[in-house]
Amino acid sequence: MLIYLWAESHGGVIGYQGHLPWHLPADMHYFKTTTTGHTVIAGAKTFASFGRPLPHRTNVVVSHRAASEFPAGVTVLNSLAAVRQYAADHPQDQLYVVGGAQLFAGLMPDVDRLYRTTIDADFPGDTRMPAIDYTQFAKIGEQVGVRDAANPYDYVFEQFERR
Secondary structure, rough: EEEEEEEEOOHHHHOOOEEEEOOOHHHHHHHHHHHOOOOEEEHHHHHHOOOOOOOEEEEEOOOOOOHHHOOOEEEEEHHHHHHHHHHOOOOOOOEEOOOOOHHHHHHHHHOOEEEEEEEEEOOOOOOOOOOOOHHHEEEEEEOOOOOOOOOOOEEEEEEEEEO
């Protein structure tokens, strides 16, 4: 099952200069608890933003670069077709696509679920989430986040499933 997992602010901003433009510990905790024990699939730039393979997860990178350029234990796929084949070969697994925008755009016809964190704030951004036709998805869950000193923005976690 392919699942998109991302956070976006106003205007669909998902990144700025290779990083998240906000600091929201609750969203990082959500990301960690949701993906731990599962597979994360990232483009090379998104993977580089992690700084290292994410622990307790199967790390898959989509890149034209050689596997030898990535840390040991990281699976490297060289095309969207290879991602589709990987998903077909792992039908019982939860495969979390976590960015970037090109990967989200390219796999849009194949995604089964969407796990979106919406942050109610404006941030500078040079990367935006590709448009999603939400009429193809049904909302299956929503949790409103708690704004506090550590999490200074209003935010909501939403889950959608393809109809």
